[in-house]
Amino acid sequence: MVRKKIGFALVLSTLFIFTGSTCFAANALLQKMDTYLQAWTAEDMFSGTVLVAKDGEIIFQKAYGKADYDKDIANTCDTKFRIASLTKTFTAMAVLQLEQKGLLSVKDSLKKFLPDYPRGNEITLDMLLNHRSGIVDHTTLGDFNTRRRTEPCPLEETIKTFKNLPLEFPPGTKFEYSNSNYILLGFIIEKVTQKPYAEIIKDQILEPLGMVNSGFEYYQRQIENMAAGHKLKGNNIVPAENRIMQNAHASGAIYSTVGDLFKWDRALYTDKLINKTPVNKFLMSGPEQYSYGWGKTRIFDKDVLAHMGETEGFRPNIVRYINDDACVIVLSNFEHCPVTRISEDLAAILFGLPYRMPKKALKDPKVASSYGDYVGSYQIKVGFNLDIIQEEGRLYCRLANQPRLQLYPETPTHFFFREVDAYITFVKDAGGRVTRLVLNQGGRDVPAEKL
Numbered sequence: 001m002v003r004k005k006i007g008f009a010l011v012l013s014t015l016f017i018f019t020g021s022t023c024f025a026a027n028a029l030l031q032k033m034d035t036y037l038q039a040w041t042a043e044d045m046f047s048g049t050v051l052v053a054k055d056g057e058i059i060f061q062k063a064y065g066k067a068d069y070d071k072d073i074a075n076t077c078d079t080k081f082r083i084a085s086l087t088k089t090f091t092a093m094a095v096l097q098l099e100q101k102g103l104l105s106v107k108d109s110l111k112k113f114l115p116d117y118p119r120g121n122e123i124t125l126d127m128l129l130n131h132r133s134g135i136v137d138h139t140t141l142g143d144f145n146t147r148r149r150t151e152p153c154p155l156e157e158t159i160k161t162f163k164n165l166p167l168e169f170p171p172g173t174k175f176e177y178s179n180s181n182y183i184l185l186g187f188i189i190e191k192v193t194q195k196p197y198a199e200i201i202k203d204q205i206l207e208p209l210g211m212v213n214s215g216f217e218y219y220q221r222q223i224e225n226m227a228a229g230h231k232l233k234g235n236n237i238v239p240a241e242n243r244i245m246q247n248a249h250a251s252g253a254i255y256s257t258v259g260d261l262f263k264w265d266r267a268l269y270t271d272k273l274i275n276k277t278p279v280n281k282f283l284m285s286g287p288e289q290y291s292y293g294w295g296k297t298r299i300f301d302k303d304v305l306a307h308m309g310e311t312e313g314f315r316p317n318i319v320r321y322i323n324d325d326a327c328v329i330v331l332s333n334f335e336h337c338p339v340t341r342i343s344e345d346l347a348a349i350l351f352g353l354p355y356r357m358p359k360k361a362l363k364d365p366k367v368a369s370s371y372g373d374y375v376g377s378y379q380i381k382v383g384f385n386l387d388i389i390q391e392e393g394r395l396y397c398r399l400a401n402q403p404r405l406q407l408y409p410e411t412p413t414h415f416f417f418r419e420v421d422a423y424i425t426f427v428k429d430a431g432g433r434v435t436r437l438v439l440n441q442g443g444r445d446v447p448a449e450k451l
Helices: 029-044 084-100 125-129 143-149 155-163 179-193 198-209 245-251 260-266 279-283 338-350 364-370
Strands: 020-023 050-053 057-064 066-068 232-235 236-239 255-257 295-300 300-309 315-321 326-332 376-381 384-391 393-401 405-407 415-416 422-428 434-441 444-450
Touching: 029 050, 029 057, 029 338, 050 143, 050 260, 050 338, 057 260, 084 125, 084 179, 084 198, 084 245, 084 255, 084 260, 084 315, 143 315, 155 179, 155 245, 155 279, 179 198, 179 245, 198 260, 198 384, 255 260, 260 315, 260 326, 300 338, 315 338, 376 434, 384 434
Parallel strands: none
Antiparallel strands: 020 057, 050 057, 050 326, 232 236, 295 300, 300 315, 315 326, 376 384, 376 444, 384 393, 393 405, 405 415, 415 422, 422 434, 434 444
């Protein structure tokens, strides 16, 4: 849920060794999926559960890694995970259900529900649903990391943090992902129904679909069979930072399982929740890249509805190939997991398309000790720099205003990316000083001089 442009989706040995918890597996296709996931698990890059379905049937479902590494508790297919921004898909459905009941309209202005909201007469619920309001993302504000991430914060107080800030663009003129939009939708749901958001989601969606392993994460309320979040510190798996998910409310406070999310996928092909048949057709209408809680894109030249989540210790992703009736769900309790790439590669296996096995990273303390030599800014051209950053024993690359990506060593000077098919080679002069790097992507070398 940290602000980012929506990404849709988006091996230690070649031996086939079942070390995960198997819930459903058979035949060569599924063996490929398992071997692929075992490879990521062996590299300490994946821990979680996976479900792949085709034509309404689960063809692969399996758990890997541990729900809690400190307590040595294994993940199972019933382990619950924070789904972070996947919550938005449920919030959007709840709004559309309330519209169907005549309690609101997506064409209503924000002013109708918050009369004193600045420029609220220009912002519609439709704009909030599709991230076209211009309202600043509250998770980018300074007090989010210093206070609201780790301390309880009422919904109204969260709204106050961004309510009076200038809009980033005129309402309705462009797309810009902002968690604040769905914070406001959660407030509106509660105002219209006079019930807590969590109760509405449970009554209108979870219970009708039999999603018994899903719910709203309340502060300090224990959830049975819930995964703990983890991250990498150097080469060690450690607990992730604390996060109070209740504060995320309608933008990210739901937890679930792969099995329950598959029920969610199936319901969206029906009119069980709302009289839109099929809902997918409704969602795919129009040119927008985001529609009513779902990112819209094309992968493998196929129409896709997807959403990824991102929060401390967790990376969830659901990708729905709607014209192929295929669904890939990946829930990970590793915040460093390349979940969009894993989701896409599993779909490639399903469709019989090429995919890449993960590379093995060099785990040598001597390599990490030299990271400081690589840190700095590298000029690709005037005004366009690539920054190399070191943090907690890891190396990251950031190009212009794009999100940073971690670099993994294949040799002491040659590093690769997990998320994209690209690598960086650092070049030293005769005296051993790093003077430049070469970024290779798509077979093209791009040199950059160190400033």
